Amino acid sequence: MQGNGFKIGSIVAFLAITLWYLLPTIQYSLEQNYMDDLSPSETVQYKEENKQKLENLRSKILSLGLDLQGGMHVTLEVGFPRLVKELAGDNADQLLDDVIDTAHEKSLQNNTDFITEMVAEFESRDPDARLSRYYRNDAMDITRRSSNDEIGTFLKKQRQSALDRAIEIIRTRVDRYGVTEPSIVKQGSNRIVVELPGVEDKERVRNLLKGTARLEFRLAADAQEFRAFVNQLYDYYASYEQPSDSSDSTTANQLNPLQEVLVPAQSPYLVGYATKEDTAKVMALIKTEEVQRMMPRSTTVMWSANPMPGQGGEDLYQLIGVRTQIELTGDVIEAASVQFDPTTNIPEVSMSMNSDGARKWGRITGANIGKPVAIVLDGFVFSYPNVQTKIANGRSSITGLDGVEEADDLVNILLSGALPAPLNILEERTVGATLGAESIQAGLNSILVGLGIVAIFMIVYYKVGGAIADLALLLNIIFILGILAAFKATLTLPGIAGIVLTIGMAVDANVLIFDRIREEQRTGKTLKAAIEAGYGNAMSAIVDSNVTTFFVAIILFSFGVGPIKGFAVTLMAGIVASLFSAIVITRILVDYLTHNKQKSVSFG
Amino acid sequence: MRWFETPNFNFTEARKFSYILSGTLFIISLIAIFTQGLEYGIDFKGGKEFVLAFEQPVNVVELRDNLSEPLGSTPELKLYGTDHEVLIRTENEEAMASVQQIILSTVQKVYPNNPVRVDKTDVVGPRFADDLKMGALQSVIYAIVIIFIFILIRFRNWTFSAGAVAALIHDVVIVLGIFTILGDHVPFSLQIDQTIIAAFLTIVGYSLNDTVVVFDRIRENSNVHKGMDFVPMVNKSLNDTLSRTVITSLTTLFVVIVLFIFGGEVLKGFSFALLLGIVFGTYSSLFIASALVEELEVRTKKS
Numbered sequence: 001m002q003g004n005g006f007k008i009g010s011i012v013a014f015l016a017i018t019l020w021y022l023l024p025t026i027q028y029s030l031e032q033n034y035m036d037d038l039s040p041s042e043t044v045q046y047k048e049e050n051k052q053k054l055e056n057l058r059s060k061i062l063s064l065g066l067d068l069q070g071g072m073h074v075t076l077e078v079g080f081p082r083l084v085k086e087l088a089g090d091n092a093d094q095l096l097d098d099v100i101d102t103a104h105e106k107s108l109q110n111n112t113d114f115i116t117e118m119v120a121e122f123e124s125r126d127p128d129a130r131l132s133r134y135y136r137n138d139a140m141d142i143t144r145r146s147s148n149d150e151i152g153t154f155l156k157k158q159r160q161s162a163l164d165r166a167i168e169i170i171r172t173r174v175d176r177y178g179v180t181e182p183s184i185v186k187q188g189s190n191r192i193v194v195e196l197p198g199v200e201d202k203e204r205v206r207n208l209l210k211g212t213a214r215l216e217f218r219l220a221a222d223a224q225e226f227r228a229f230v231n232q233l234y235d236y237y238a239s240y241e242q243p244s245d246s247s248d249s250t251t252a253n254q255l256n257p258l259q260e261v262l263v264p265a266q267s268p269y270l271v272g273y274a275t276k277e278d279t280a281k282v283m284a285l286i287k288t289e290e291v292q293r294m295m296p297r298s299t300t301v302m303w304s305a306n307p308m309p310g311q312g313g314e315d316l317y318q319l320i321g322v323r324t325q326i327e328l329t330g331d332v333i334e335a336a337s338v339q340f341d342p343t344t345n346i347p348e349v350s351m352s353m354n355s356d357g358a359r360k361w362g363r364i365t366g367a368n369i370g371k372p373v374a375i376v377l378d379g380f381v382f383s384y385p386n387v388q389t390k391i392a393n394g395r396s397s398i399t400g401l402d403g404v405e406e407a408d409d410l411v412n413i414l415l416s417g418a419l420p421a422p423l424n425i426l427e428e429r430t431v432g433a434t435l436g437a438e439s440i441q442a443g444l445n446s447i448l449v450g451l452g453i454v455a456i457f458m459i460v461y462y463k464v465g466g467a468i469a470d471l472a473l474l475l476n477i478i479f480i481l482g483i484l485a486a487f488k489a490t491l492t493l494p495g496i497a498g499i500v501l502t503i504g505m506a507v508d509a510n511v512l513i514f515d516r517i518r519e520e521q522r523t524g525k526t527l528k529a530a531i532e533a534g535y536g537n538a539m540s541a542i543v544d545s546n547v548t549t550f551f552v553a554i555i556l557f558s559f560g561v562g563p564i565k566g567f568a569v570t571l572m573a574g575i576v577a578s579l580f581s582a583i584v585i586t587r588i589l590v591d592y593l594t595h596n597k598q599k600s601v602s603f604g
Numbered sequence: 605m606r607w608f609e610t611p612n613f614n615f616t617e618a619r620k621f622s623y624i625l626s627g628t629l630f631i632i633s634l635i636a637i638f639t640q641g642l643e644y645g646i647d648f649k650g651g652k653e654f655v656l657a658f659e660q661p662v663n664v665v666e667l668r669d670n671l672s673e674p675l676g677s678t679p680e681l682k683l684y685g686t687d688h689e690v691l692i693r694t695e696n697e698e699a700m701a702s703v704q705q706i707i708l709s710t711v712q713k714v715y716p717n718n719p720v721r722v723d724k725t726d727v728v729g730p731r732f733a734d735d736l737k738m739g740a741l742q743s744v745i746y747a748i749v750i751i752f753i754f755i756l757i758r759f760r761n762w763t764f765s766a767g768a769v770a771a772l773i774h775d776v777v778i779v780l781g782i783f784t785i786l787g788d789h790v791p792f793s794l795q796i797d798q799t800i801i802a803a804f805l806t807i808v809g810y811s812l813n814d815t816v817v818v819f820d821r822i823r824e825n826s827n828v829h830k831g832m833d834f835v836p837m838v839n840k841s842l843n844d845t846l847s848r849t850v851i852t853s854l855t856t857l858f859v860v861i862v863l864f865i866f867g868g869e870v871l872k873g874f875s876f877a878l879l880l881g882i883v884f885g886t887y888s889s890l891f892i893a894s895a896l897v898e899e900l901e902v903r904t905k906k907s
Contacts, residue, residue: 095785113801202700425727427731435723438868442866449862450863453862454858457854457858493868494874497874501806504856504857507852511851512852515848515851537824544819546813548816552751552805552812556806564801
């Protein structure tokens with residue numbers, strides 16, 4: 001047994017560390033079992049009393065992936081082209097817009113960096129032109145003389161900070177919404193991966209994540225001018241003949257195409273009403289060049305955010321005429337809260353502005369008494385109340401909300417700040433809690449049955465040697481879980497599959513060793529010599545084969561996402577643990593059995 | 605118990621058959637892949653997918669017929685594990701909330717007395733799907749390149765690298781071919797998605813494991829039996845390690861079968877890929893990888 005002291009020490013140490021990391025997980029599940037037996041009110045009370053302890057435990061447990069506990073996984077992309085356009089501010093022109101759009105297309109096609117493409121595209125149009133004319137910024141040391149490369153670096157820096165800011169804002173929003181253990185991480189140069197365990201209302205979360213919270217106050221269109229435009233518009237489409245490529249003569253007698261999708265309105269500020277399905281068709285009819293020419297100067301149309309009931313009870317959205325000029329933006333909002341209208345008890349969001357905002361707001365309201373001001377959020381009009389009096393205290397409120405949840409979320413979004421650039425959902429996956437629970441059960445069953453079959457087979461085939469390998473296998477699974485907990489890895493369903501697979505493959509090292517021992521015995525060696533030679537000679541095969549599998553696991557880890565990463569992690573943990581248990585633990589046991597009892601150990 | 609105690613199979617002789625078998629399977633697989641095309645899952649194709657759990661059994665054809673009109677195109681529908689769970693995939697491009705609303709209101713109209721729950725939803729944008737596809741392709745290519753280099757470093761002989769990598773490609777192509785051919789003929793999904801790619805890389809790792817153990821023995825034997833010819837030495841090495849190869853394959857096969865039966869619907873395709881991978885991986889380690897090394901060795905020595 002001499003020389004084994006170190007090995008025994010390392011086993012004890014490894015086991016102790018593993019159990020140390022697994023302890024919170026065990027404690028936490030005990031706590032949960034305890035709470036399951038309590039009545040709901042007792043549970044609430046218990047949770048309240050032990051809040052600190054439970055939170056502390058939860059932060060250390062081996063966490064389950066969304067596929068096992070249910071929840072929502074969203075990959076968002078930050079819309080940088082828009083950010084870069086906006087950074088240019090008033091300097092932006094058609095050329096820059098073109099360059100940005102082309103560069104965006106190219107970067108998607110060739111999988112290259114958007115800003116590098118943008119600089120290249122700009123230079124390819126005019127090698128002597130300077131991007132600095134769009135991005136002069138004294139604070140950032142960007143002068144007219146700055147080279148295009150410097151501008152590129154500047155834009156990349158802006159992009160980086162916009163991404164970081166977006167992550168911060170999303171984190172704030174998610175925290176306010178109240179999700180336990182959310183995970184929000186950056187992926188690459190323009191993506192954010194958000195994982196939200198246990199969320200139920202998917203649509204609410206989507207809006208919460210995407211909402212840029214661009215709050216704008218705009219004046220409504222000039223009533224007379226706009227009324228004239230609307231009349232002209234309906235007349236235009238009444239006499240409009242559809243450009244038909246068929247010889248179908250009935251098309252000439254068709255209904256007014258606009259009235260098919262839009263119900264005319266009485267209010268001078270409205271073009272009409274449409275159902276949600278028809279809004280796109282209406283916009284197609286209004287965005288035509290001819291109609292745009294009829295539109296009064298500095299005027300545009302926007303949809304209402306929430307519907308109102310039509311005559312048949314259908315949900316109708318209003319198309320409202322507003323000015324293109326933005327009088328005031330959400331930057332001036334200092335505080336926001338949900339209030340209830342004292343008479344109707346309908347929820348609304350009440351906001352107060354900083355002093356600068358309050359001054360401007362006072363001027364705007366003072367100059368437009370009796371006229372409507374549209375409150376626009378992310379391109380949709382929430383309300384367009386008539387200004388009653390000059391508002392000097394910087395207060396304002398958003399009405400026309402769908403319900404108290406929308407009011408809550410709106411306050412959340414307003415207070416978390418506006419996103420620097422719009423976010424698009426690239427990928428979204430949700431798993432219900434029931435399916436998650438079923439998956440856990442399926443995974444556990446697989447582990448137990450797999451373990452049982454392999455264990456029995458090893459004992460039948462290798463006798464005592466097999467029993468030793470089985471013991472190592474058992475420790476091996478504990479080690480894997482410990483390693484996962486220590487590295488704060490998440491256990492996913494593919495991860496559990498990885499553990500099951502490891503059970504089958506972990507015995508490989510022992511199979512290699514035991515087969516080698518049998519082989520050495522056949523050459524006439526004594527048991528002890530055969531064991532010595534068996535372990536020694538099998539080593540290079542064990543190391544080589546495990547290192548190659550480890551490489552594959554690393555590749556899986558670096559390319560896979562979500563659950564696949566979990567699989568790769570368990571595979572890696574499995575390789576490390578099985579090498580240790582097969583080489584060190586079984587060796588100790590084999591040595592112990594052959595040394596102390598002077599008895600032969602059968603390898604079958 | 606001892607199997608293959610002192611086996612003395614003539615693997616070199618058996619090669620003629622294995623070449624014919626592998627060649628046939630390989631070509632059939634390639635033809636299947638190129639004519640039918642790989643059937644991609646949502647990860648690589650994009651779209652929207654829903655898993656609905658009903659309380660009572662439902663009729664897939666009836667649901668599909670009823671959903672086609674409101675969704676604007678015929679959705680893909682199949683049972684998901686049991687006869688009261690269905691997977692619906694649609695290309696409908698409207699917002700997620702409205703698509704889910706359309707589906708739920710339609711199925712409730714078709715089955716008014718059969719409560720339904722949404723178990724799982726996936727939305728993958730077309731661009732994201734392309735990215736995932738590219739990532740998967742890259743990971744497989746990188747895996748092969750790294751394996752080639754690692755074996756080259758460890759065994760200091762490019763023929764070993766070439767033999768191992770050829771065997772891996774053989775395994776992956778045949779499993780892909782079987783996936784393509786079986787496609788719609790099995791009661792579970794064999795669409796190629798991220799999990800299947802993970803399974804393929806595991807197959808690569810596993811098959812390599814077997815191959816490396818044999819190579820290791822060839823290296824050892826070439827040091828011990830210096831005068832022996834290369835061909836009989838490879839044969840001896842294969843026989844020496846045969847018992848281990850079979851036992852490890854068996855234990856791994858056991859757990860993968862367990863996973864296939866007990867692992868639930870999500871892991872069906874994954875464990876099926878592993879199952880095939882272990883069978884072909886073991887076969888290729890015994891009959892293809894070393895055989896190719898031999899061919900290459902003999903040829904390069906001659907020239």
